Amino acid sequence: MSDDVEGLLEELVPRGAPTRLRSRVLDATANELRRPARLMNRLRAAVAAALLVGLGLNYVVSAHQDERLAQVIGPPPRPRAVTIVAETIAPFTDAETAEMLERQWCQAFWQHQKALLRSSGPYPM
């Protein structure tokens, strides 16, 4: 009996798409075929350029961060222990030597601090 129903359905001729639709669809298809290659290529190039610029900026910012910080908030503070040692040796040498040693010790001190921060990860406990 289901075969009868199937037969009944199959006997009817289904209406197809309107004739004008073919050209409309194919025009839209042709337009789309012309468009995306340029658009997608531009999009890919823009994304690649943005990534490169981002990486470059990140490098520049990292490289000059210490200089910028020094310009904005002044040089890093001198540890008290270093200042005391410099003041202690100044009478035995001279002011210039004491200042030079103090500068070098400060630099070493802050480099050591940075190394400690880096080794402890982004969120030191």
Next chain:
Amino acid sequence: MNDLAQRLARGEPAAFGELYDCCGDRVHHYLTTFLGSRDAADEAMQDTFVRLVRSRDRLGSVENLVAYVFTVARNEALRGVERRARDNKRLEPLGAADLFYDADDPVRREQAEAVANGLQRLGDEQREVVELKIYGGLTFREIADVTGVPLQTAATRYRAALECLKEWFAR
């Protein structure tokens, strides 16, 4: 068909014309019953082909091109249904003239009316399976792939739909 898929993937405009000639009418009929309107089916048909162009890189590796076109058309139809729900649009039920060519024979015309009414009375899922099987010419395997249901479910829905239609015609 594999050659056509390769040409589609390369973006040859003539290949899209061949694809349209190969399954355009069947897909349009499916979209008409899915969306309940020939105008909406026209829109969805165009969107389907534009979508196929946009994803043409994938077409080269598609095993069953016709089933794939039906799948893309179905996705477009679902988007159309969502849009219509948002816009709160209501449609008139499809008549025999929307679905079948006019027959000179009055008996055949009556038959077409009965089938159109019967299809309207089926649930969406059952109507879809009948449409894909009888007028789309797809196998149960292909219907299962297009609708995303197991093969057995597709076959069961089809049989249940035929039973419903049988009861409807018997009245």
